[in-house]
Amino acid sequence: MAGPRGQGAGGDGRKDASGEGRGRRGGHRGARTGTSRQRRRSAFTPPRTVTLRDDEGRKGTTPAAAGSEPGDDHQEGGERLQKVLARAGFGSRRACEALIAQGRVSVDGEIVTEQGLRIDAATQAVHVDGRRLQLDEKKLTVVLNKPRHVVSAMHDPEGRRDLTEFTERYDQRLYHVGRLDYETEGLLLLTNDGELAHRLTHPSFAVEKTYVCRFDAPGGPPRGLVKALRDGVELEDGPARADRARVLAQDGREAVVEVSLHEGRNRIVRRMFASQGFELTGLMRTRIGPVLLGDLAPGATRELTGRELGTLMAELGL
Structure with a gap:
């Protein structure tokens, strides 16, 4: 909005x-x-x-x-x-x-x-x-709830759904900030503010992101999983550690764990769980810094509020 x-x-x-x-x-x-x-x-x-x-x-x-x-x-x-x-x-x-x-x-x-x-x-x-x-009224930043099976690109040579169907709603020419993989859904920022996009994606600014992770866990997740994510796990391109991790739900068959981290390496959340023997069946990003996905429907967009954008820019030193 x-x-x-x-x-x-x-x-x-x-x-x-x-x-x-x-x-x-x-x-x-x-x-x-x-x-x-x-x-x-x-x-x-x-x-x-x-x-x-x-x-x-x-x-x-x-x-x-x-x-x-x-x-x-x-x-x-x-x-x-x-x-x-x-x-x-x-x-x-x-x-x-x-x-x-x-x-x-x-x-x-x-x-x-x-x-x-x-x-x-x-x-x-x-x-x-x-x-x-x-x-600057020419600059615009919006939140998109990216659905599953959408490519985080403005064009896909394989003909899959891409982000143009969401950016064409606006008069400004918007670009995505970072990526979510094809199977991942949730919060993706679209903007025409080049400096904001640069700082959000540059590793030195390390903006925290939160994900909700669903996976098969017969009998419930092992006690050591959350601790292992917090303490750090070894990946092929170096160690990775969650700032926070907690179990949100479990029913003896599946479990849902929320993870927050500053890192932005490719598919890092999926790889962290895979290192502990769990393949994610669902992954959603729910937060980038102070910006929350909230109850935004899949495929819907809204403009950042002044409070959200101001707090985000302050966190990035803008």
């Missing part, structure tokens, strides 16, 4: 006789698909602590805490920062001015506390409470 785009209202910030700024709550446009208007929840709650990373994937810190005044960041002919925030869904312009005054907004790594800064929303990095805002 396309993200909402709010548009601030309420004048140019002039004060009334009481000294209070006047403003009306900004409305929100409907999703790109033409759905009816929906009220967006305020995004004032600070995000969970995230570790920012630089361009090389090294762990860093949150943006500089020193306040700044409109200076080098000031873009002549740009859009006022409070108006940009209101359009992004952070409430009225007056509420956005309060966010700025509280030191919760940064532009290009510098916290801004003075009002009236003009920015270029398409090129400058704006964070609220450490969460990056995607303000």
